[in-house]
Amino acid sequence: MTPAESGPADPDTVAAARSLTRRFGHHVALDAVDLDVRAGEFLTIFGPNGAGKTTLLRTLATLLRPTSGSISLFGIDPRREPEWIRSRLGLIAHSGLLYGGMSARDNLIFYGRMYSVPDPAGRAARLLTAVGLQDRTADLVRTYSRGMLQRLGIARALMHEPELVLLDEPYTGLDQHAARMLRGLLGTLSGEGRTVIMVTHQLEEGLEISSRLMIMARGRIEHDAPAAGMTRASLERLYHDVVDGAAA
Amino acid sequence: MSLPGPARADRPGWLAAAQMLLPLIAGGMAIATLYGAFFYAAREKTMGDVQRIFYFHAPAGIMCFLAFFVTFLASIAYLRTRRRIWDIVGHSSVEAGMLLTSIVLLTGPFWARPVWGTWWTWEARLVWTLVLWMIYAGYLLLRRYTDDPDQQARFAAVMGIVGFLDVPIVYYSVHWWRGHHPLVLKVSGGGGLEPTMRIVFLGGIITYLFLYMALMALRVPLGRMEDDLRRLEASSRARARGRRDMARVT
């Protein structure tokens, strides 16, 4: 029984996958993955390169189609109501998903209008202030540093107040200052009751803020448990065990 | 005598039979048509013996159209079902169709030269065939330059549909542009053909039909085997990588 068939939308399960498999040509990136993410969880997924973390994230973001198996978002099959689902999730990717040839403000207003956000200009201004970019709103995004791009990317993803926020390696390339700001923003997201799924290499960043930790390897989820009680050292040990064990 | 072809191992019986019979029938029909073209069909009044090339030129043109139509259908089927077999059928049919189109383009000048005194002329039918050739050459190039196999299949399917939709439009536009093909009257559906000519023409069509089917019967299983090979390579590479991989923690 797929999530979409299990009756009226269950308000608690925000994202689910059943036997989710994704192949690229003949390479299996996701191998019959099962997953349930409940509202309000902060799930961090760790894993080595090629583990399938980004593939899983992008499939949940509806950017990738499953090769077989199914996913459901907010209890609905994304193939049935794609617009509705897309308006409720936000992706913060490496590359910012921003147009270098437009100003920060114009970028946010563009996306705001695409998502039918009421008063996009006002919301853009508020978000730019929230991420600390209020002095650079008219500058072309092309002129932004990596840290500023990341912050603007977060603002972009939040324009339409998504209930589910997906983050793909958000700490990559950030300096201390920007990383600190990101940590603060993630804390706020989590505090607002949004569901967050974050994919990262960096064990210490994921650990502090998550409610649930997952380790993936070889296209499969090898570890999945609440984050309570996990220390950096024990996570590292577990990570090594899982990844070496999967490779054996 | 054993015919060259895909490995015997796991072909279903009907396929093995088809791979044997279809080329034989095509070959037999080709011989029969050759005989008919030179010894049976009446001699054409104005052009003489050179006209006999028509029995190899025109039916190829009709068959290549069929091949591209098959690709059109297979492309739609692929986009709806996403089953690899449709992608392979579409691809194989374009290759067969390109072979047939090339035959048309190569036999045309050999006919044109003695009759019109020139190898090539910008008249409607030849130009149409040339444009058709270019459209589907584009299809094959598109496949070659797209690395990801799923993307390749999807892009090729869209091209197979769009290209075929273009075919009738190209046909009419080229004909309006250039006036008529002087031989059209004789070629149109055998209306102006003498009975002996009509029979050989039909023989030509049957020859190319069986040639097309033989090519497909050989090419499609080949495509599936290539697919299987790639899958095996990918999984063995994955296993080797698994043994070598060490965990890395930042």
Next chain:
Amino acid sequence: MNPPPAVTPAGAAAPAATPDSQAAHAARADHHAARRARGPDMGVRAELARAALVAAKDLRIEMRSLDNVPAMFFFALLVLVILSFGFDFSTAKFSDVGAGVLWVAFVFPAVLSFGHAFALERDGECLSGLRLTPADAGTLYLGKLAANIVFMLAMEAAILPLSAVLFGYDLAPVLAPLAFVIAVHSVGFCAVGTLFGAMTARTRRGDVLLPILLFSVSVPLMLAAVRTTSAVLNGGGLWDGLTKTWLVMTCLFDLVFTTAAWLSFQYLLEE
């Protein structure tokens, strides 16, 4: 050898229901129902609005950077100059060979523009950004198409008067029908170019593949364009016999290919 790590089943078991959590659960359900009712704007008008947004976005970027149209203009000018070396316009009348010259000058720069339209989206992975919005793929196609049409028409509007000066023909009497003919054929060219531009943005040698695919499929359009432009340059009207037939074919071409591209765009964008 360590024992394999225990794999915890996905999804922790729900905590035992207490009155508080039941109330919270109900509140969440209400909240979700409210959000569901207030979905993104849907329907034809909303999709057209989104297409317009995408087009406006491309136009805004172009107005700030001027990456595309000036380059198209100079390339077109160069083509005109080079072709004028090939034909001796002191003896040949422009209205005889001019149609071909004009159209070559129009389509070659347009090919660059189609490539540029999707290269624009590659930086910063913006295509994924667009796919994440509620807009569907066909809408994105229409938006890109509209922007491409504007760019091509802008370039043509600049080149046309210039060609009248360079080749010494009288533009004013034929301007209206000529503008119509150029516009209707440019739309068709952009329809096919936007489709293939999206495809070849993701292939190897896309810059070479785009003109190959585009020009072979656009042959009927090119024939019609040159024939009708030539007729109009020679003082013919739009409703004269063969010209009318060509224009009908062009409109059919525009319709068929815009529709086919709009329907199939989702297959090009998906991953």
